[in-house]
Amino acid sequence: MKLSMRTYKRFPFWIIPLAIGLVVMALPFMGANRGTLRLVISIALLALLVVGLNIAFGYAGELALGQSAIYAAGAYFAGYFAIKGLDLPLTLVIAVIAAAAVGLLTGGPGLRLGSWSLGMVTFFLVLLLPDIVTLFGDYTGGTAGLSGIPLPSLFGQKLNNTTFYVFVIAITILFFALLRNYVVSRHGTALKVMRESPVLARSLGYSIPRLKLTAYVISALPAGAAGSLFAYQDGYVSDVSFGFSMAVAILAASIIGGSASIYGAAFGAAILVIGPLRASALQDWSLPFFGLLLIVGGLFFAGGVAGLLTRLIHSRFLKDDLMPDVLAALESPPPLPAIDGKTLKGVGIVKRFGGNVALAGVDLEARPGRVTALIGPNGSGKTTLLNVISGFLKPEEGTVMLGDRDITGLKAHQASRSGISRTFQTPQIPQGLTVAEVVESARFRTEPTSVISGMLTLPGTRRAMRRDREAAIQLLSVMGIVEYADRQADELPLGTRRVLEVARALASEPALLLLDEPASGLDEQEVEALAVVIRRLRDAGATIVIVEHNFELVMRISDRIDVLHLGGMIAGGTPAEVRNDPAVIESYLGKAARERAEAAEEKK
Numbered sequence: 001m002k003l004s005m006r007t008y009k010r011f012p013f014w015i016i017p018l019a020i021g022l023v024v025m026a027l028p029f030m031g032a033n034r035g036t037l038r039l040v041i042s043i044a045l046l047a048l049l050v051v052g053l054n055i056a057f058g059y060a061g062e063l064a065l066g067q068s069a070i071y072a073a074g075a076y077f078a079g080y081f082a083i084k085g086l087d088l089p090l091t092l093v094i095a096v097i098a099a100a101a102v103g104l105l106t107g108g109p110g111l112r113l114g115s116w117s118l119g120m121v122t123f124f125l126v127l128l129l130p131d132i133v134t135l136f137g138d139y140t141g142g143t144a145g146l147s148g149i150p151l152p153s154l155f156g157q158k159l160n161n162t163t164f165y166v167f168v169i170a171i172t173i174l175f176f177a178l179l180r181n182y183v184v185s186r187h188g189t190a191l192k193v194m195r196e197s198p199v200l201a202r203s204l205g206y207s208i209p210r211l212k213l214t215a216y217v218i219s220a221l222p223a224g225a226a227g228s229l230f231a232y233q234d235g236y237v238s239d240v241s242f243g244f245s246m247a248v249a250i251l252a253a254s255i256i257g258g259s260a261s262i263y264g265a266a267f268g269a270a271i272l273v274i275g276p277l278r279a280s281a282l283q284d285w286s287l288p289f290f291g292l293l294l295i296v297g298g299l300f301f302a303g304g305v306a307g308l309l310t311r312l313i314h315s316r317f318l319k320d321d322l323m324p325d326v327l328a329a330l331e332s333p334p335p336l337p338a339i340d341g342k343t344l345k346g347v348g349i350v351k352r353f354g355g356n357v358a359l360a361g362v363d364l365e366a367r368p369g370r371v372t373a374l375i376g377p378n379g380s381g382k383t384t385l386l387n388v389i390s391g392f393l394k395p396e397e398g399t400v401m402l403g404d405r406d407i408t409g410l411k412a413h414q415a416s417r418s419g420i421s422r423t424f425q426t427p428q429i430p431q432g433l434t435v436a437e438v439v440e441s442a443r444f445r446t447e448p449t450s451v452i453s454g455m456l457t458l459p460g461t462r463r464a465m466r467r468d469r470e471a472a473i474q475l476l477s478v479m480g481i482v483e484y485a486d487r488q489a490d491e492l493p494l495g496t497r498r499v500l501e502v503a504r505a506l507a508s509e510p511a512l513l514l515l516d517e518p519a520s521g522l523d524e525q526e527v528e529a530l531a532v533v534i535r536r537l538r539d540a541g542a543t544i545v546i547v548e549h550n551f552e553l554v555m556r557i558s559d560r561i562d563v564l565h566l567g568g569m570i571a572g573g574t575p576a577e578v579r580n581d582p583a584v585i586e587s588y589l590g591k592a593a594r595e596r597a598e599a600a601e602e603k604k
Helices: 005-010 015-025 034-059 067-083 088-113 115-135 161-184 186-196 198-203 208-234 244-257 264-274 280-300 304-317 324-331 382-389 412-417 435-443 451-456 459-479 494-507 524-539 551-557 575-579 582-589 591-603
Strands: 344-353 356-366 370-375 397-402 420-422 512-516 543-547 560-565 568-573
Touching: 015 161, 034 067, 034 161, 034 186, 034 208, 034 244, 034 264, 067 088, 067 115, 067 208, 067 244, 088 115, 088 208, 115 244, 161 186, 161 208, 161 451, 186 198, 186 208, 186 435, 186 451, 186 459, 198 208, 198 412, 244 264, 244 304, 264 304, 324 459, 344 382, 356 370, 356 382, 356 397, 356 543, 356 560, 356 568, 370 382, 370 524, 370 551, 382 512, 382 543, 412 420, 420 494, 435 459, 435 494, 451 459, 459 494, 494 512, 494 524, 524 543, 524 551, 551 575, 560 575, 560 582, 568 575, 568 582
Parallel strands: 370 543, 370 560, 420 512, 512 543
Antiparallel strands: 344 356, 344 397, 560 568
16 A cells, blocks of 8 residues: 555654654663663664764765764763763753864864865864873873763762663654754755755855854764763763774764665664674774775665665655645646846956956846847857856956846855846756755745754744745746656756756746756757746746857847857847847858858848
8 A cells, every 4th residue: 555645745754763762762661681771872872973974964965074073072071070060961961062162163164165174174183082182181081081970860860770771862862853853844955955066055045154064063963962971871981982983983874874864873873783883703893894884885775774765665655646735736827926027237247267358348238027138159158147147256347236236246145145046057956855845945045944943843944844835836836847846856857857947046036037048958849838938937027137059949038139259248139130130140150151141131
């Protein structure tokens, strides 16, 4: 029996892992011995480390190797303050704050330099850990380790093995629940977009450094909590427990369980703790074993255990049917809402790349309710001009005005927030998102919600996500592709992906829409469908600037055509005027063609 899409989308599947967690929490009361409980605690602590790594690596796409160092920070801070007499709740909070601080200090410089820089920064943090421990020996115990950590107490009451175990599992469940809510919220969608294409993310108004740093700091929180709980497990902390082998084990568990999965962290941790980490015969061969595991996992287990299970569930138990809101949109398509376009004016725009002048004092004007086309041979500066307007390039000279606002020199995410949306020559469709989620991703900055609201799934987040879905269904219906709303977007054919890009560009309610070669690679029917969409957008009041090589399409849909050649504007006017302009004919077909055209005119 297969589930309908409606049941799949609305059924609270989080109840299943929660129920499993509660069963695991009840193991002491079901007769489990002390050895089993200690094993489960080890799995829980490693799972906390791995789930944090999955946020930074699997969702944000940042290679972070410093989880074991952050783990150590949590353990040493908790151990030190436990010796000073603080209760477990306080030492746990201190450890989490310390982990966040370490994440902020190490992640800030690394993330701004790039993903590999973050990997190197965090890698050296692990290597430097013994020296740091020795340097602060008065607080860490130095090479001898930090000993004398008392039994944990909760509000003055000492915890025994059973109550400590229950506390550890409860904390693990809490972090998994919060992080699960985070990745299924709008913030999780934003992370997936950024992971696949930072360029696309900036065009949607995302601040990449802020988004990355937030994810990295959040990834540090469960590692700090794990360190705090680890300090109480044996009452002793030594830097030996947090070395390079532990860093590689965390990465291996992430790969095997599934990096882009919250629950994959539990699978990977259980596999490693029950298997290689527990087998004493493998202790001396841990690094080669983990290296082999990473290679095998990367080659043959894309998505890890969690990915395999997800694909199995989708193929065996899920119907390929339509949601009720999709069916309603098909039966009664909503109208295209009015678009509040603004006038674009570019004056004297100059852009150089070294000694090459890509734009030589270009003027451009585009008005609401009109399609302004930019044409010209390859290398004429068309896409460069779009990149200047949308903030991906900064001009050396000239001004760009959108309405009454000067947007010259704004960065891409700032230009997006000022009202500019665009598509790209190659469709930017992130993997792992449905068609509706791709459109919804453009509303992340239009109606912002906080990270805390996302983690706690507060009413504000639920309302925003509901409005995101409604807007996506409306736009997909207008574009004529609403039946694909709940399918994986990266599986769509090229023509449909280009129409999807237009729908996403409209979701942010833009004042200016830039289309970069939207008809490239489309057949005749797809080109005609695209032409219909562009005309509807124009009639709704959109300001549209289109770069396109399909000359006949441009002639049919454009109200004005500007022609670029070698970085300069050589002609402009209505389609009829441009079609017969000698300079345009020469730039496209050569001087001989222009002379033939002039001779033909004279004979008439």
